[in-house]
Amino acid sequence: MTNSYIALEGVSFVLPDGTPLFSQLNETFDSRPTGLVGRNGVGKSVLSQILAGKISPSSGRCTRSGMAYYLAQQILYPPTAKVADLAGVRPIIDALERIERGCVSAADFDMVSHHWDIRQRLQHELEQCELGHVSATTLASQLSGGESMRVALIGAWLSEADFLILDEPSNHLDRAHRKVLIAQLQRWQAGLLVVSHDRELLESMQRIVELSSIGLNNYGGNYSVYKQLKSQEVQLAQQQLEQRKHERQREEKNLRDQKERLEKRQSRGNRHGREANQAKILLGGQKQRSETSAGKLNQRQLAAHELLNQRVRDAANLVEENVAIVVHSLEVNVPSKRQVAVLHEVQLPFVPGLLSPLNLAISAQQRIGVVGRNGCGKSTLLKVLAGHLQPLRGVCQVPHGVALLDQHLTNLDPQRTVLEQMFKANRTAGEADLRMRLAQLGLDAQKIQIASGFLSGGERLKAALACVLYADPTPQLLLLDEPSNHLDLPSLQALEMMLRSYQGAMIAVSHDEVFLNNLNLTGRLSATDSEWQFQVW
Structure with a gap:
């Protein structure tokens, strides 16, 4: 296994309308097969493109040890695209054909590099994936969704990348080819990040990283481990938030009681001074001391209030902004035998x-x-x-x-x-x-x-x-x-x-x-x- 890595340092991304998608992400993705999970719309696909170098973060930086290969979850191609385009090897094949026609361009030789057998390797992979009936020149539009994904995955294997970043790779694959995909990923020796909601695929990962409203959180282990740890984490964060709210409520009552006791002492002192017919200068001094004490108490209480509120905010920051997803039941009144x-x-x-x-x-x-x-x-x-x-x-x-x-x-x-x-x-x-x-x-x-x-x-x-x-x-x-x-x-x-x-x-x-x-x-x-x-x- 290689020492491939991709590191995020204070990475943030802001949408074109000015809405922050995520901020201050710090994480290192190493050679361990890793699953990236998170709710729809939280920014997983954007983050995966930043990791692959396809787009730049709004702030912060992303560094990587070598070449990253990115496979998007939606395979979009023009009507004229061919299988070679889906596999990402069309530029190499085109350069190879120009060389075979006598072209001596250095750019073509650089493009081909050591991939002189790319056509044979592509056809071999197609046959291995039960796609022997198609070739590099077959129109992509003739393939089913599952076949298109399998060809795109072949491109990932042929890329010889230092890091694979696959966004929902099991979508559209049938049961048999999902198992093949899992087996292929387990044999992959370089870096691997899989963005997925496929629980069976996530079960084969060595660790899970979750992107949420509170940033990136790293969970060692597969999906079952993540699910257990996540449940405990959510419960503990919610309990801590409730505890901090309860502490704030209790301390605020103590602060109110303290203020009421001071006000009562001041009231008694003022009444006693008037009843004892003290000189105005003495009464004035007493009033000034009383006001000074009240002012200091107010400052202490404001500081205490802010500390209590900050502790609640800190606890709330550990609780994700997740609204429960609800799908309403459908009322259908049809006799069961109809x-x-x-x-x-x-x-x-x-x-x-x-x-x-x-x-x-x-x-x-x-x-x-x-x-x-x-x-x-x-x-x-x-x-x-x-x-x-x-x-x-x-x-x-x-x-x-x-x-x-x-x-x-x-x-x-x-x-x-x-x-x-x-x-x-x-x-x-x-x-x-x-x-x-x-x-x-x-x-x-x-x-x-x-x-x-x-x-x-x-x-x-x-x-x-x-x-x-x-x-x-x-x-x-x-x-x-x-x-x-x-x-x-x-x-x-x-x-x-x-x-x-x-x-x-x-x-x-x-x-x-x-x-x-x-x-x-x-x-x-x-x-x-x-x-x-x-x-x-």
């Missing part, structure tokens, strides 16, 4: 292979998990059920209300605000109610009034989810395609809780086995190489 969808001898479009026709009757209150390799037709099945696609053969009947949340969030217009789109989805609810529901998902007043395209990946998913879940009328059949992608852990747990109590029918496509296990599924639909298999639980 069928909400029927598939009869359905052959799906765009699905290669020999999958047998699908026959399935779905009744209300059924919760079905759909699993299978990338490209087997899981997303296509949901689109057919939603009426967005027609089957090649067979009949699909969905007589009642259906709502689809696809993995590309096509129900969300990136040019329009979240609030506008919520009004469109639900015209009966009042604005205050819609704002409240969005706020409880972690979308504050500012974020719901900007174009949704400017939100983070997790925030866009929450917005799209809200437009589906809180639509009027409430869907009787809920179709979810990889809903756990991009969601932070508190939001994911809140979604799981709501879906467990959802009384309508639900079909969830997911490669996240932990997520599926937490839904209290009533059955599982699996796509094998030759047929669909449905198992009732």
Whole structure:
């Protein structure tokens, strides 16, 4: 294992509108495989780009021991992009082709360096990742989301970087390739930072670092260790805050009592002086001494108040500014035996292979998990059920209300605000109610009034989810395609809780086995190489 490192020294970042995203971060990321976690919108992707040298911090500095390779969570490419572009080796291949045509440019030789076999190495990695049917010149647009991510990960392995920084690398990968990814990361010998909410992937890390409103916190150990330590830390911080508040309340009462005793002594002294008919000069001196004592007491009490308030502020600074994520239960009044969808001898479009026709009757209150390799037709099945696609053969009947949340969030217009789109989805609810529901998902007043395209990946998913879940009328059949992608852990747990109590029918496509296990599924639909298999639980 190398001695790769990336160090943050007083790093802060301010958004273009002047809002501070995070400030004064100090941390060293060494060769230990590390998971970076945190809530949606807290700045994980921005921080990972700073660590990789893609963007500069607003203040402070970031130093690294060598080359860092960054893989973004959203793989964006133009329509003409090819597999070589996704893998990040297109410049090397282009330089190699120019040299082969007789070019003697020093820049091309520098670009190729020792990578004279880059085309062979790329094709070998493609075959190892079960992508032997594509080549460096294959158009990226012909790949599925999972295939695109696998090609992008191949680029990471070929980079020979001193430090890999991967942002949500397991998104869109099927179950088998998530296991392959974990195995590959365990073999990686250089520095590694993985930004993720994937609990199984985080379990394979050697330490977890969390970015929150109070900065970066380092937890030794994997996700299970982090979860236990984090729970204890939150509890202790809250207890300390309550203790400091109680101490302030008690001491403030003591200060009030002390002041009242002084005022009573002064009142008695003034009354006694008048009754004893003392000379005015003596009374004046007594009054001056009394006022001096009162002034000194006031100064001491102001200092004591400030000290007490500061102790409360210090304790409060250790408590994260985390608002509980709430996903409201959906009221669906459908008889449990009513069928909400029927598939009869359905052959799906765009699905290669020999999958047998699908026959399935779905009744209300059924919760079905759909699993299978990338490209087997899981997303296509949901689109057919939603009426967005027609089957090649067979009949699909969905007589009642259906709502689809696809993995590309096509129900969300990136040019329009979240609030506008919520009004469109639900015209009966009042604005205050819609704002409240969005706020409880972690979308504050500012974020719901900007174009949704400017939100983070997790925030866009929450917005799209809200437009589906809180639509009027409430869907009787809920179709979810990889809903756990991009969601932070508190939001994911809140979604799981709501879906467990959802009384309508639900079909969830997911490669996240932990997520599926937490839904209290009533059955599982699996796509094998030759047929669909449905198992009732």
